[in-house]
Amino acid sequence: MTAFDRTLKIAPSILSADFAAFGAEVRAIEAQGADWVHVDVMDGHFVPNITFGPQLVRAIRPHVKTVMDVHLMIAPVDPYIDAFADAGADILTAHVEAGPHIHRTLQAIRGTGMKAGVALNPGTPVEAVAPLLDDVDLVLVMTVNPGFGGQKFLHPMLDKIAALRAMIGDREIHVEVDGGVDAKTAPLVARAGADALVAGSAVFRGGSVKAASVYGENIAAIRAAAQT
Ligand code: DX5
Numbered sequence: 001m002t003a004f005d006r007t008l009k010i011a012p013s014i015l016s017a018d019f020a021a022f023g024a025e026v027r028a029i030e031a032q033g034a035d036w037v038h039v040d041v042m043d044g045h046f047v048p049n050i051t052f053g054p055q056l057v058r059a060i061r062p063h064v065k066t067v068m069d070v071h072l073m074i075a076p077v078d079p080y081i082d083a084f085a086d087a088g089a090d091i092l093t094a095h096v097e098a099g100p101h102i103h104r105t106l107q108a109i110r111g112t113g114m115k116a117g118v119a120l121n122p123g124t125p126v127e128a129v130a131p132l133l134d135d136v137d138l139v140l141v142m143t144v145n146p147g148f149g150g151q152k153f154l155h156p157m158l159d160k161i162a163a164l165r166a167m168i169g170d171r172e173i174h175v176e177v178d179g180g181v182d183a184k185t186a187p188l189v190a191r192a193g194a195d196a197l198v199a200g201s202a203v204f205r206g207g208s209v210k211a212a213s214v215y216g217e218n219i220a221a222i223r224a225a226a227q228t
């Protein structure tokens with residue numbers, strides 16, 4: 001990864017991609033302006049949906065030229081950290097709700113050389129990350145309940161993003177938001193202090209590997225809206 005910066009990053013979530021064509025989909029979104037590639041891992045236990053595990057992340061890795069941003073919606077996390085490191089994740093994000101020893105988890109993630117992220121479900125107060133700020137490179141604020149793409153943005157999360165941004169101050173920690181981000185909500189989260197915007201349905205809607213320019217238009221629309 002390149003040096004820390006707080007400029008706006010659009011991170012398409014491949015949860016909304018064609019699951020039979022991940023390599024081509026990743027190449028398409030990067031060619032169309034994606035800054036990071038957001039990879040959602042779900043276990044059917046921490047969230048009520050199952051996606052894929054480290055083997056698929058490893059298979060996608062050679063196609064990712066930017067940053068592979070892996071969001072774990074699994075519990076427990078610790079037994080799988082090495083597998084995701086070996087698979088080539090750049091950022092590995094675990095939920096604060098996923099286990100009783102989040103410090104240990106974050107230190108283990110950093111110990112492998114990956115950047116460590118911590119995610120907060122909508123029902124978790126921002127104060128939960130206050131004791132963790134020395135151990136994280138990214139805080140992910142969920143703006144929907146995790147598990148599925150295409151859900152409605154939860155507006156009360158805007159105050160949480162702003163409070164988190166204030167808490168972070170000058171620390172080199174990314175503020176990422178995930179869920180219901182589109183051209184309408186992007187300016188709200190950017191103004192509240194987010195620098196990494198995950199978007200699934202709003203990026204992939206209407207496009208395909210064969211009609212990849214639609215991805216480009218969708219990414220550009222989110223980016224332009226966020227910069228207003
Ligand atoms: C939700 C995932 C998201 C999801 C976002 O549990 O973590 O990354 O793909 O999808 P949209 O942008 O469609 O809300």
Ligand code: ZN
Binds near residue numbers: 040071
């Ligand atoms: Zn996600």
